[in-house]
Amino acid sequence: MTGTSNTHSPRTSDRPLAVVVLAAGKGTRMKSAVPKVIHRVLGRTVLGWVLAHCEPLAGERTIVVLGHGSEDVGATLPEHVIVAIQENQRGSGDAVAAALPALDGFTGDVLVVNGDGALFSTETLTEVANQHAAAGAGASCLAISSNDDLPYGRVLIDASGAVTKIVEARDASSEELAVRELNAGVYCFDADVLRAAVPQLSTDNAQGELYITDLIAIGRAGGATTLGVVTGTEDELLGINTRADLAVVERILQRRINREHMLNGVTFSMAHMTLVEPTVTIAADAVIEPGTILRGSTTIGARAVIGPYSILEDTTVEEDASVVQSTTVDAHVGKGASVGPFGYLRPGADLGENSKVGTFVELKKTVLGARSKVPHLSYVGDATIGPDSNIGAGNITANYRPELGKGKQPTTIGAGVRTGSDNVFVAPIKIGDGAFTGAGSIIVQDVPAGALAIARARQVNLQDYAQRVSTPPTEAEPPSEHTDRHDPNADVVRNGLPDARG
Template sequence: MLAVAVLAAGKGTRMKSDLPKVLQPLAGATLVERVLGSCRALDPQRQILIVGHQAERVEQSLSQHGGLEFVLQQPQNGTGHAVQQLLAPLADFEGELLVLNGDVPLLREETITALLERHRTSQAAVTLLTARLDDPTGYGRVFADASGHVSAIVEHRDCSEEQRANNLTNAGIYCFNWSKLAAVLPQLSTDNDQGELYLTDTVAMLSPAMHVEVADADEINGINDRYQLAQCEAVIQQRLRRHWMAEGVTFVDPESCTLSDGTRFGRDVVVEPQCHFRGETSVGSGCRIGPGSFLENASVGEEVEVLYSVVRDAVVADGCTIGPYAQLRPGTELARDCRIGNFVEIKKSQIAAGSKVNHLSYIGDAQLGENVNVGAGTITANYDGVNKHQTVIGAGSKTGANSVLVAPITLGANVTVGAGSTLTKDVPAGALALGRAKQLIKENWS
C-alpha cells in the first residue's frame, strides 16, 4: 500500500504575499495542485496534506480534489515535526509513505515512479531523491557510496567547509517504509542550528538508506520567493511549448508565448509572438493565433484566425476570423465563417453562420441569424440601468452605420436598418426601419 504526504504548512514569508505559498499560481495551477498531480499515476491509497498556515484556506482551495485528508501541524517546527503529525492518522497503516513538498512543483510522474520502484526493489527503509547542483548553497548535502547507499544528510547551515564541497543535494523527496519510520520519529532532536526537528535526521536512523539521482536538476527546484516562482514558471512554459511543437504546432517566437496545462492544440496551428493561453483552451487544426492575442477557457474550431484580440469563455466555430482588436466576452458563441472585425466587442451573444460584425460595434445579449451584416458602430443597448434585455436580429438583416437597437427588440429576417437610426420597437421581416431626426439646414449660419 502507498500513502502520500504533502508538506504544506509553511508561511512562505519570503513570498511577501497574503496568499499561502502552496496556493501561489504556476502556469494556471497552484503549487500544491501540481505536486498532487505529479503522483496521481501512482494511485495512492491515502493522500494527506499536512497544513498549518491559513489551513482553512488551503483546505477550501482543494475542496474539489476528492480523497484528500488534512492533518494540522501547529506550531510549525520543522519537517520532522510535520511528519510526526502522521503517527496517529497512520497508526494502522502498513506500506510505503511518499513524502513530497508542497513548494516543489516541477517533479515529473516518471521521476516519482522511478523513486518508488527503486525503494521497493532495494527493500530500503528509506529512499530519497537527490540531484547534483552547480551551486548547492542552501541545500542539504547527501553522503553516499557508489552503490547508492546513503550514510548521512547534513543541512547546509550545519555543514563544515569540507562537507559543503559535496554537490550531491537532498531534494526533500522521500519514500519510507512507514513502520520503520514511525519507530524512529519520536527520537528526533532539535539539537541543530535552527532548533527544529529535521526529517533528514531519520535517514541516519534507518537502514538501508538509498538514493535516486534525478537527471534533470530543474525538477527539484523549490520555491521560496517570487524570483524562484518565475524561474519555475519558465521551466514549465518551456516544457509545454516543447510538447506542443513536437505535436505539430508552430511557435514563431516561443519565448514570448505562455500556455496553461489545460491548453490543447490541433495540428498545423501557427502561434504568432506575444500570444497567451489560459485555463481550458482548445485550438483546432489549421488555426493562426496572433500576434498579440489572449485566449482563456476558449473553444476555437479549425481554420480560425485571431489577430490582436481577446477571447474569454467563448466558443468559436470553424472558419471564423476575429480582429484585430476584438473582444469576445463570456457567453459568446460564433457559428461557422463569422467575421468579427476591428474594435468589436461581443458579450453573451449567439451569432449564426456567415454573419459579420466588422467595425466598431458592441453586441451584447443578442441573437443574430445567419448572414447578418452589422454596420459600423452598431450598438445593442441591452441595459436599462437595472436589467439586461435581449436583441434578436433575423437572418439576412443589415444594420446601417451608427445604429442603436434598444433592447428588448426583435428584427425579423431580411430587415434593413437605415444608417444613424435608433430603434425601440420590433421590426417585421422584410421591412426598412428608419429612426432619424429630421435634418435641418440653416443657410448663412456663419
Template sequence: MTDSRLAIIILAAGQGTRMKSETPKLLHHLAGIPIVSHVLATARELDAVHTVAVVRHERDLLVDVITEQLPDGLVVDQDEIPGTGRAVEQAVAALPADFDGDVLVMNGDTPMLDVQTLAGLVDEHRRSRASATLLSAFLPDPSGYGRIVRHTDDDASRADGSAGRVDRIVEHRDATDSELAIAEINAGVYMFGVSELRDLLPQLSTHNAQGEKYLTDVIELLRRAGSDVSALAVAESWLVAGINDRAQLSEAAAQMNALIIRGWQLAGVTVQDPATTWIDLKATLEPDVTILPGTQIRGATTIARSAVVGPDTTLVDCEIGQGAIVKRTDAELAVIGAGATVGPFSYLRPNTVLGAGGKIGTFVETKNAEIGAGSKVPHLSYVGDARIGEQSNIGAATIFANYNGIVKSHTEVGSHVRTGSHNVFVAPVTIGDGAYSAAGTVVRKNVPAGSLAMNVAPQRNLEGWVASHREGSAADLAAKRAEAAAADNSTTAAPVAPDSGE
C-alpha cells in the same frame, strides 16, 4: 493498479512568507493551476493505497483544492510543534495501524517533479532494500538547501558524480564551512519503511538553529543504528526545484511552459515564437494549429485543427473552431465557430458565440452575444445581450444599448438583416428577418421582417449661421472665400449658344 504497499505524504503546512502574498504559496498558479495541484496530480498517478496531506496555514483554502483532486485522501492538521519531522510524524499516525509498507514523502512546493522520477525512486528504494532512499541534485549554487554528507572513507564512485554512502543531511543554517561547500543537495523527497518512521520520529528534538523537528534527522538516526541510506540523483536539477518566492515561481513557470510548448510542437502544432507564447496545462490544441508570437492560451481553451491564433492574442477558457483565425484579440469564455474570423483589436467577453464563417472585426466588443453563421460585425461596434441570426451584417459604429441604468435587456436581430452605419438598438427590441435600417437610425421599437427602419428627420441648413455666430473666425473667412469663388465662377462662365435647330 493500486500499490497496496505505498503511502504518500504531501507536506503542505508551510506559511510561504517569502512570497509576500495574501494568497497561500501553494495556491499561486503555475501553468494555469495551483502549485500544489501539480503535486497532487503526480501523487494521484502513483496510485498509492493511502495519501495524506499535512496542512496548517490557510488550511481551509488548501483543503478545498486537496479534497477536490484527492477525494479519498486524508488531511492532517499540523499542531504547534514546527518542522517537517513533526508533520510526517502526525501523518504517519493517521495511517492505518496495519499498514506496513513504504512511505513516500514529498513537498507541496515542488511542482516540476514528475511521475517517472518518483517511480524510479520507489523502485530504487525497493531494489536496494535501504532503510531510506532520497532524491538529490547537484546545484552550482546550493545556498539555502540542506547538504548531503557522505562517507569520506568510501571510494565508490557513481556516474552522477556522487561518491560514498549517505551519512547525514545537514541544514544550511547548521552547516559548517566545509559542509557548505558541498554541491549535492537534499531535494526533500524521501522513501522510508513505515516501521522505521514509527520507531524514529518520536525521537526527534527541536534542538537546532530553527527550533524545529527536522525530518532529515531521521537519516542520521538510521545511520547511527547501522542502517543503509541511499540517494538517487535526478538527471535535471529543475525537477526538484522548490518554489519559495516570486522569482522562483517565474523560473518554474518558464521551465514548465517550455516543456508544454515543446510537447505541442511534437504533436503537430506550429508555435512560431516559443519565447513569447504561453500555454496553460489544461489547454488542448489539435494538429496543424498555428500559434503566432505574443499569444497566451489560458485555462481550458481548445483550438481545433488548422486554426490560426495570434499575434498578440489572449484566450481564456475559449473554444476555437477548425480553420478559424483569431488575431490581436482578448477573449474569455467565448466560442468561435469553424472558419470564423476575429480581430484585429477585438474584445470578446464571456458568453460570446460566433457561428461558422462569421466575423467579429476591428474594435468590436461583444458580451453575452450569439452571432449566427455567416453573420458579420465588422468594425467599431458593441454587441451586448443580443442574438443575431444567420448571414446578417451589422453596420459600422453600431451600439446595442442593453442597459437603461437599472436593468439589462435583450436585442434580437433576425437572419439576412442589413443595418446601416451608426445605428443604436435600444433594448428590448426585435428586428425581423430580412429587415434593413438606414444610417444613423435609433431603433426603439420592433422592426417587422422585410421592413426598412429609419428616423424621419429632414435635414435643415441654416444659411449664414457661421457669419452671424462666428464672424471673423477661420471658418467664416473660409466660407466667404468659397462664396466669392462660386460667384466668380458663375459670372465668368461662357454663354451657351442657342440651338439653331439644324
C-alpha cells in the same frame, strides 16, 4: 495536446502508496500575506502543481500537512485530500509526525514531498517510488546530481547505493561539499519504518528542530535498508522561497509546457513570449503568435492562428479560425471564424462557422450565425443573429431596460439582414429575415422580413448659418426667414442656434 505530461513511467510495484506533502511553512521571504504554497504559477497554486505531479502515482491516500494559513490553503485543496495540521511547526520532522495519525492502518510505502517543489516531475517521483520498492528499502532519498556548487544538502551514498548520511551544506566539510549528489527534498519510507523512526527524532541541534533528514539515519541504525535514488534534473532542486524563485519556476514550467505542445505539432512564434496554462489543449498545426496568453480550459483547433497579443480564457477556437490582438472569455469561435484586431468576446459569445467579429467590437451572450459579420465599432449583447447578416459600423443593442424589470432584454436579428451604420436597436426587438435598416436609425419597433426601416430626423440645412453666428446681433433685428413662425422647420431653431433635439 495538453500541457501536462502523459509519458511518465508507470509504477512497477503493486505495494500500496501514500503521498504526504509538507506545506506548513510560513514562507516569510515571500513577504506576502498570502501563504507561500498558494501563490499562483500559470493558473495553479504552487501546492496544486505538486499535487498534480503526484496524482498519476495513484496513491491510496494523499495527505497535506498544513500550518501557517491553514484555512486559506485548505480551501484550495481537492476533496479527496486529507489535511493534517502541524501545530507548532518545529521543523520538517515535526511535519512528518503531524501526518502519522492520517496514516493509521496504512501498510505500504509513504512518499514525502516538499510542498514548494512545483518542479518535481511525475517521472522523477515515480522513479523514486519504483526504486524504493524494488530495493525493499525502508528509507530512501532523492539525490539529484549537479556539477555546480549549489547550497543544498549533500547525500552521501556508498558503493551499494545506501545512504550513509545527509548533511546540510553549511555543516558539511570540504570533502563532503565535493559530493555531487544533492538533497532534493523527496523521501520514501516503509510505513512501519517511518512510525518507528519518528518518535526517535531529536531537537538536539543548533536550530532546536526536528529534521526529516535524520529519519534516514535512524532507519539505517534500526536495520532498515536505505537507498539513494539518483535521478531527476537540476531544475527540480529549485524550491520557492522568494518572488524571484517564483518567477524562475514559472519560466521553467512554461518552457516544459510549450515544448510538449511543439513536440505534438504546434508552432510557437517566439515561444518565450507566450503564457500557456497546463490545462490548455492545442491541436497540431495551430500557430501561437508572440504575446499570447491562453488560460483555463481553452481549446485551440487545428490550423487556428492565435495572436499576436491575444488573451483567451476558457475559450474554444475551432479549426482554421483566427483570434488577432483580441480578448475572449468563456466564448466559442467557430470553424474558420475570425476575431479582431481589438475584439472582445465576453461570456456567452458564440461565433458560427466563417463568421467575423472585427475591430473594436464587443459581443456578450450573443450567437452570431454562420458567415455573419460584425466588422467594426459595435456592441452586441444578449442577441441572436442569423446566418449571412451584416451588422453595420457603430451598431448597439440597447439591452438594458430597467422599466421592464430585472435582466437584459433580447435582440433577434434574422438571416440575411443588412443594418446601416450607427444603428441602435432598443430591445426587446426582432428584425426579420432579409430586412434592411437605414443609417443613423434608432429602431424601437420590430421590422418585418424584407422591409426597410428608417428612424431618424429629417435633415435641415440652415443657409448662411456660419455668417449669422459670427455677426453680433443688432437692436431690433427683424426676424429672418429661418425663424419665421410660419417656417415648418422653425421649431429646430432657437435664438439662431440649432435645437439640441434637431
